[in-house]
Amino acid sequence: MQKITPRTLAGFMELEPKEQIVFTEMQDIIKKTFEINGLVPLDTPIVELSDVLLVKAGGETEKQVYRFNKGENDLCLRFDLTVPLAKYVAMHKNELIFPFRRYQIGKVYRGERTQKGRFREFYQCDMDIIGDGALSVLADADCISVLSQIYWNLGVNITIRVNNRKILNGYLSEFGLENSSAEIIRIFDKFEKIGYDETLELLKEITPKAEEIIKILTAKTIQDVEKLKVENQLFRTGLEEINQVFSALENMNVKNQVVFDIKIARGLDYYTGTVFEAVLNDAKEKISVGGGGRYDNLAEYYTEAKLPGVGMSVGLTRVFDILKTNNLIKFGKSTCADVAIIPLGETLNECLKLSETLKQNQVKTDLYYFDKGFKQKMNIANRQGMKYVLIVGENEVASKKYALKNMESGEQELLTVEEIVKKIKG
């Protein structure tokens, strides 16, 4: 028979077992963090009608999207989890309870040019809080707190930088620069890379007030910004909101470092208030590993209802890749089991029973029932990184005490089933 070369598409992550085990654990931790925070799960289709999903898209998004026909339908693969949420909330507005706090973990698709660290299929782990008409600014702190908890629970050191778009927009309005604000904020965004002098040059090309407006970038704290004594109402509201957010975060005892950073903008058109971004502390470069912000109106393309929201997203596939590249993940075992039972002699029936007993006691168990010799089985346990091996010979069956070997220390003990359960679970 002629063979086809088996291969996986570039930009589509597919992991080895030992990597996948860690990836799955990370997913579990994120899911559990969402649930401890009382968020409701949501699962929407990966395939949607193009006219529904691309309602707002254009430019880059539209070029990257996977779009195709099936029967009479013009379809595409979702490129984020926010547009499907907007669709869902608009469809179910009358039945949902607001504020609607939901999480969703799922794959999204963007046909980007493949390059290292870019994925065409990747997991997003999102939370959003949607209000009906209004939504307290505490919801913004809620999202930042959950983002912090996620990385705390993952054991990854981050700093969360927080800003409020109203401050920047109000500030630029004060100087009559509303119409150049997108352009100016795009320059502000590069400040960290290009430095003060180059930023000033670029600003000068846009406005004669460059020397004035660049001042805000030197603000290190909220107090520094307050000292600018700008009267603009939007600016004042932004300051009020960010003070509320930081005050709430303090009471929430957020364990990761959360800092004010006037330069954070995140997406020029979308966000309207609080914006935030998580950055890895232990990587060589400043790499963003999640973020989000406040938007005024989630579902304006679908409904007249005003649905303000705030959201947060962790691109898990990319984050995993970054952590791996920066040696911030330890890969160990390539098995989910904590113990492998190895039958010796005619003990298979006893081993089957023993295996069931261990599993009923919540011990993750693999029974090596396959036809290989003892040495080969010990070798397999070793390669799998199995923590314990339980050797069950005929003497062991007779005495009801079994030889539990710790594969790390080499220590071996004869134990009863109860003792084995205790040892492995403790």
Next chain:
Amino acid sequence: MQKITPRTLAGFMELEPKEQIVFTEMQDIIKKTFEINGLVPLDTPIVELSDVLLVKAGGETEKQVYRFNKGENDLCLRFDLTVPLAKYVAMHKNELIFPFRRYQIGKVYRGERTQKGRFREFYQCDMDIIGDGALSVLADADCISVLSQIYWNLGVNITIRVNNRKILNGYLSEFGLENSSAEIIRIFDKFEKIGYDETLELLKEITPKAEEIIKILTAKTIQDVEKLKVENQLFRTGLEEINQVFSALENMNVKNQVVFDIKIARGLDYYTGTVFEAVLNDAKEKISVGGGGRYDNLAEYYTEAKLPGVGMSVGLTRVFDILKTNNLIKFGKSTCADVAIIPLGETLNECLKLSETLKQNQVKTDLYYFDKGFKQKMNIANRQGMKYVLIVGENEVASKKYALKNMESGEQELLTVEEIVKKIKG
């Protein structure tokens, strides 16, 4: 602004929060069952190259598949999790540890005609055990046991019917009917629906030995089959294997009913040994809710290596729909939280701290920080099906005892934080 009507494609399940909570819990239970059994997780892309994925497909599968071009690539959405597994194992054969026992939970796509109970996007929860060259028949019992555990843990009553294709194939060989075996087994498959007489008529159209071969369908037990005294070697091997499988299942203390059923065939070309099928006990009709079987060679289209395997699959989306339709699921709350904290007066800061403390103690907590009155908040808690509400007024903050109300019983107590944690978690 002109609005687009938000809508979801027919055949794509999208659930209300209270349904999604149950669906997610079911997924969790299945995942946990796989892990307790020591299976390794696998996650493969939903999008694959068409020449890789459609290597074996044809007929119905090929018609149903979602296929499209992106750039220069001819792509399609996976229609099961078995072909991607075959690809994966063929690609990583040299690094994997055999037997390779993996589970995968993921969405697959089939563009079937939409009708009730049929889905175009649905979850499959699969386990497979792949051997390198050989694989013990105990792996078959392993799969049946995990299928049983899944439904036991889900609290759903099933019966698992088990057969071995070698028995039927060997039996037909004995009568020189190898070449009609597919056709005959297809008739056998209908026996339950059409009854003895009609089956006999159909068989008579194929062979003059109809009266002889129909005898096997009246066998109720393995012993009945043994009594047929057929000498064919394949037949004897099938009997030996099924006896081994049932003996192992007995030692595994499988809690659901497992019965021998000579009529189970499951897919005519694919399976070569053990086949099994789970059927709901409490539904009006006999509905299949999972099954699987043994195949000789997983990855023959990709590699010369012989990789025998046995697999099991639960189509969770369909199963959920069946359970819902048959009123076998109870939908309760539309929140993941166990308690909602309701601030009364100026206690928000205390409530933020309290919420963090509860969450750190693994209590799923929702803080109602939004701007609504007390009655409205109680109403929301009610609608969400929240189990407890914690009312925090200024007196409560001063006394460090908070009013915990059980929303089901109406009972309300003043408790310390420790007592609250204990109450909610116990």
